[in-house]
Amino acid sequence: MSTRSYGQYCGLARSLDTVGDRWSLLIVRELLRGPMRYGELVASLDGIATNLLAGRLRSLESTGVIERRPGETSGVVYTLTPWGSELRESIEALIRWSTPLMISGRGGDSFEPRWLAVALEALLRGRTATPPAELGLEVDGVFMILRIDADGPDVIVEPERRPETIMIAEPEAILGLAAGALTVEDALSMASVHGDRRVLSAVLGGA
Amino acid sequence: MSTRSYGQYCGLARSLDTVGDRWSLLIVRELLRGPMRYGELVASLDGIATNLLAGRLRSLESTGVIERRPGETSGVVYTLTPWGSELRESIEALIRWSTPLMISGRGGDSFEPRWLAVALEALLRGRTATPPAELGLEVDGVFMILRIDADGPDVIVEPERRPETIMIAEPEAILGLAAGALTVEDALSMASVHGDRRVLSAVLGGA
DNA sequence: CCGCATCCTCATGGATACTG
DNA sequence: CAGTATCCATGAGGATGCGG
Numbered sequence: 228m229s230t231r232s233y234g235q236y237c238g239l240a241r242s243l244d245t246v247g248d249r250w251s252l253l254i255v256r257e258l259l260r261g262p263m264r265y266g267e268l269v270a271s272l273d274g275i276a277t278n279l280l281a282g283r284l285r286s287l288e289s290t291g292v293i294e295r296r297p298g299e300t301s302g303v304v305y306t307l308t309p310w311g312s313e314l315r316e317s318i319e320a321l322i323r324w325s326t327p328l329m330i331s332g333r334g335g336d337s338f339e340p341r342w343l344a345v346a347l348e349a350l351l352r353g354r355t356a357t358p359p360a361e362l363g364l365e366v367d368g369v370f371m372i373l374r375i376d377a378d379g380p381d382v383i384v385e386p387e388r389r390p391e392t393i394m395i396a397e398p399e400a401i402l403g404l405a406a407g408a409l410t411v412e413d414a415l416s417m418a419s420v421h422g423d424r425r426v427l428s429a430v431l432g433g434a
Numbered sequence: 435m436s437t438r439s440y441g442q443y444c445g446l447a448r449s450l451d452t453v454g455d456r457w458s459l460l461i462v463r464e465l466l467r468g469p470m471r472y473g474e475l476v477a478s479l480d481g482i483a484t485n486l487l488a489g490r491l492r493s494l495e496s497t498g499v500i501e502r503r504p505g506e507t508s509g510v511v512y513t514l515t516p517w518g519s520e521l522r523e524s525i526e527a528l529i530r531w532s533t534p535l536m537i538s539g540r541g542g543d544s545f546e547p548r549w550l551a552v553a554l555e556a557l558l559r560g561r562t563a564t565p566p567a568e569l570g571l572e573v574d575g576v577f578m579i580l581r582i583d584a585d586g587p588d589v590i591v592e593p594e595r596r597p598e599t600i601m602i603a604e605p606e607a608i609l610g611l612a613a614g615a616l617t618v619e620d621a622l623s624m625a626s627v628h629g630d631r632r633v634l635s636a637v638l639g640g641a
Numbered sequence: 642c643c644g645c646a647t648c649c650t651c652a653t654g655g656a657t658a659c660t661g
Numbered sequence: 662c663a664g665t666a667t668c669c670a671t672g673a674g675g676a677t678g679c680g681g
Contacts, residue, residue, distance in 0.1 A: 230456075231652085231673085234481065236540040236605065237549035238529035238556070239463050245535065249454070249654070256446050265663050274441065276655050281664055302662065310534060317527035322445035324520055328452065333443040342444035349445070398443060438655090438671090456673075472644050483674050488645055509643065 245290050246314065250275055250283055252321075255307065255314050258293060260341055260384075262306040273337055287311075319349035326350075326406045332399055340369040343398050344382035347373055350405040351380035351431075362430040363393035363422075364401060375430055392422030394431075404431045452497050453521065457482055457490055459528075462514065462521050465500060467548055467591075469513040480544055494518075526556035533557075533613045539606055547576040550605050551589035554580055557612040558587035558638075569637040570600035570629075571608060582637055599629030601638075611638045 230248045233240040246252055250272065257263055257271055268280060284305060287293045292311040298304045307314075322345065329346075343366060351373075359376035371384045394401070396418035403409035411424075411432045420427055437455050440447040453459055457479065464470055464478055475487060491512060494500045499518040505511045514521075529552065536553075550573060558580075566583035578591045601608070603625035610616035618631075618639045627634055 232543075233460065234543050235460075235549065236536075236543035236545040237463070238532035238536050238553050238609075239525055239549075240460060240543075241535040242528040242532040243459060245532075247456070247459075252450060252454075253440065253442075253447060256444070269663090274655085276657085277664065278656095278666080279654065310531075313531055317524060317531055318446055320524035320527045321449040324517075324524055325445035325449040325452075327517065328448040329443075329445050336439075336441050336443035336447075338443040342442065342446075346445050402445075473642095476644095481674080483676095484645065485647080486673065 242317075246287070246292065248283070248286075250279060251287060252314070252318060254280075254283055254287065255292065255311060256318055256342070256345060258305060258307045258311070259315055259318065259345060262296070262304040264298065264302060264304055268305070271339060271341070318345070319352060322346050322349040326402075326408065330399070330403050330406065330408045333397070338367060338398060340366055340371060340384055343401065344371060344384050346402060347382050347405055348380050350402070351375065353379065355379055356429065360426060360430045361390040361392075362426055363390045365393060365395040366398055366401065373430055390422075392424075392426040393420070394427055395419045395421075401431070407433055449524075453494070453499065455490070455493075457486060458494060459521070459525060461487075461490055461494065462499065462518060463525055463549070463552060465512060465514045465518070466522055466525065466552060469503070469511040471505065471509060471511055475512070478546060478548075525552070526559060529553050529556040533609075533615065537606070537610050537613065537615045540604070545574060545605060547573055547578060547591055550608065551578060551591050553609060554589050554612055555587050557609070558582065560586065562586055563636065567633060567637045568597040568599075569633055570597045572600060572602040573605055573608065580637055597629075599631075599633040600627070601634055602626045602628075608638070614640055 230244060232244045246255065253272055254268065257268060269275065269277060272280065284293065288295055291308055293305050294308055295303050296306055354375055355377050356375040357377050359374060361372055361374045364371045364373055369385065370389065371382055372386045372390055374381050374383070396414070400409065400414045400417040404411065404414040411428050415424070437451060439451050453462065460479055461475065464475060472487070476482065476484060479487065491500065495502055498515055501513050501515055502510050503513060561582055562584050563582040564584050566581060569580045571578045571580055576592065577596065578589055579593045579597055581588050581590070607616065607621045607624040611618065611621040618635050622631070
């Protein structure tokens with residue numbers, strides 16, 4: 228379908244032959260948080276042409292990165308294969324690398340809380356806590372829980388319940404804190420916190 | 435110059451805005467092993483149009499990924515900035531992900547020993563050895579030393595001296611062994627080894 | 642020479658309309 | 662809702678020219 232192969236017997240080149248075209252990795256990013264329908268992908272990847280999305284989905288399916296499945300109720304849903312899920316490592320590495328690009332601010336770009344969930348897990352990967360610590364986050368009107376326990380970080384978007392400590396902030400403040408580019412004091416000056424601020428430090432602050 | 439921005443306030447999208455166009459990450463891969471001249475890049479990235487290479491180099495320089503410097507004797511050399519070097523993590527993750535794409539064999543693709551050096555470091559990252567273990571590799575007529583010590587793996591291409599144990603093989607056999615997709619016996623049947631085979635197991639074989 | 646810039650052709654991406 | 666079909670804009674690939 229799309230890309231010409233680089234024709235190089237090199238792992239990077241072959242990876243890029245597979246997921247290197249425009250939009251492909253963003254599609255995988257969306258599916259990292261669970262199966263999605265075609266329409267949801269169109270909505271989330273604002274601006275993608277529908278023919279391009281259809282082409283990418285077919286290409287990713289043919290290379291074994293994603294699978295088409297009958298939906299629970301109707302239609303089809305797209306999901307990552309086990310090998311496709313292993314792209315999480317690469318995607319998280321690129322997200323960590325992007326820190327200087329992100330702390331410069333949102334500008335006029337669009338924003339989805341789901342992207343923040345992926346980014347927080349990437350930035351906090353390797354961090355563990357016993358006993359588990361939970362922090363509520365309200366961003367762009369969407370509520371989520373960031374939990375760190377012995378298994379590492381995990382973000383739940385739109386959970387049923389709400390933890391005691393809650394931070395209401397712009398994505399910049401939360402990302403800056405998680406990336407270590409902002410002190411807790413700086414972040415607090417850009418946010419509103421209810422509950423115990425020590426929880427905030429414990430979860431999002433430096434080690 | 436090139437890419438349209440995705441317009442998303444997401445670390446992955448912003449990373450791809452910066453290094454996501456065709457050839458960009460392959461240029462970074464080349465520079466991971468040291469500064470290179472324009473002509474060397476043209477030769478190594480077989481198939482890249484010269485105007486494209488010039489454009490990518492300008493773009494990568496303007497975003498702070500690489501730097502132009504006066505060469506030791508004459509001309510200019512391109513080198514990674516510290517931030518650019520941090521792409522190693524992402525590139526190595528993509529290389530590890532490519533394992534299924536690589537063990538299928540070389541096909542008609544071109545091959546550079548330098549790419550194997552990067553791949554071996556990616557696949558063996560995290561592995562350490564005390565005392566240090568050294569294995570010589572001869573691939574495509576090029577000699578290299580793979581050394582694993584307390585700091586992790588390191589590959590030297592075209593070294594001065596030669597270690598005692600040397601494996602002469604196709605890249606597929608070496609990669610398959612390093613990736614754990616081949617047993618030592620299988621790899622041996624595809625290769626010729628001089629010296630102590632236990633060194634081969636210790637360096638390239640499973641833990 | 643080496644380090645690009647120009648020119649031309651064609652494949653790919655982008656926007657929108659349309660259909661099973 | 663889940664895509665195709667169509668048409669235009671842009672970027673990639675290849676050959677060649679040119680200045681320091």
